[in-house]
Amino acid sequence: SSELTQDPAVSVALGQTVRITCQGDSLRSYYASWYQQKPGQAPVLVIYGKNNRPSGIPDRFSGSSSGNTASLTITGAQAEDEADYYCNSRDSSGNLNYVFGTGTKVTVL
Amino acid sequence: EVQLVESGGGLVQPGRSLRLSCAASGFTFDDYAMHWVRQAPGKGLEWVSGISWNSGSIGYADSVKGRFTISRDNAKNSLYLQMNSLRAEDTALYYCAKDSVAAVQGVSYNWFDPWGQGTLVTVSS
Numbered sequence: 001s002s003e004l005t006q007d008p009a010v011s012v013a014l015g016q017t018v019r020i021t022c023q024g025d026s027l028r029s030y031y032a033s034w035y036q037q038k039p040g041q042a043p044v045l046v047i048y049g050k051n052n053r054p055s056g057i058p059d060r061f062s063g064s065s066s067g068n069t070a071s072l073t074i075t076g077a078q079a080e081d082e083a084d085y086y087c088n089s090r091d092s093s094g095n096l097n098y099v100f101g102t103g104t105k106v107t108v109l
Numbered sequence: 110e111v112q113l114v115e116s117g118g119g120l121v122q123p124g125r126s127l128r129l130s131c132a133a134s135g136f137t138f139d140d141y142a143m144h145w146v147r148q149a150p151g152k153g154l155e156w157v158s159g160i161s162w163n164s165g166s167i168g169y170a171d172s173v174k175g176r177f178t179i180s181r182d183n184a185k186n187s188l189y190l191q192m193n194s195l196r197a198e199d200t201a202l203y204y205c206a207k208d209s210v211a212a213v214q215g216v217s218y219n220w221f222d223p224w225g226q227g228t229l230v231t232v233s234s
Contacts, residue, residue, distance in 0.1 A: 030218065033218075033219070033220040037154075042204060042226050043204070043224050044224075045220055045222040045223075049211060049220070050218075054222060086153065086154050088154075090219060095161075095166050095168065096142060096160065096166050096167060097159070097168040097169075097170075098156040099156060100146070100153065100155060100156055101153075103153040
């Protein structure tokens with residue numbers, strides 16, 4: 001099965017921009033989706049497809065992809081963006097198989 | 110409102126079995142694939158299993174293959190996970206999630222939304 005690798009932790013100053021990356025072979029074939037998880041809460045979808053945001057997700061969240069790397073960018077990070085972020089994509093090993101990234105802890109300073 | 114509510118978690122001894130349920134409401138359940146995702150304490154998300162709308166396609170993570178069985182009852186708007194031969198490493202919060210799919214210019218993509226609040230499974234003697 002595939003693996004998706006993320007940096008364990010990143011920090012960003014309030015109001016600045018941070019990019020979170022996700023690397024894996026499956027990303028050459030499939031788009032990533034991105035999930036935000038705050039302590040004690042279920043994950044919440046923030047980006048899916050090429051660069052789509054669900055209703056209610058601020059437009060400071062955006063996504064991009066190139067080769068085997070997907071990226072989530074927070075432009076103008078806010079205190080409430082401090083959370084764990086996970087990428088996810090289909091896995092080439094099966095039609096309904098998926099894989100999550102290792103997760104990135106974002107700290108807003 | 111789209112809602113997923115998991116149940117069935119608890120404390121179970123190693124080697125025993127447990128069946129999780131996920132009750133869906135607010136959407137046409139049999140139009141969507143569904144998944145189970147787990148999170149061990151202090152760890153990241155791990156995809157466990159997925160099932161297509163008509164149960165015709167099923168997938169499992171290597172870590173649970175042969176021990177867990179996913180199923181669904183579209184008449185009851187419910188998703189299940191039968192977990193056998195449980196191990197300490199299966200201890201986790203188990204979430205169910207709705208799979209959505211779209212296609213643009215021939216390229217399809219999927220996403221999980223929403224997620225339930227999870228049910229905790231603890232495997233310990």
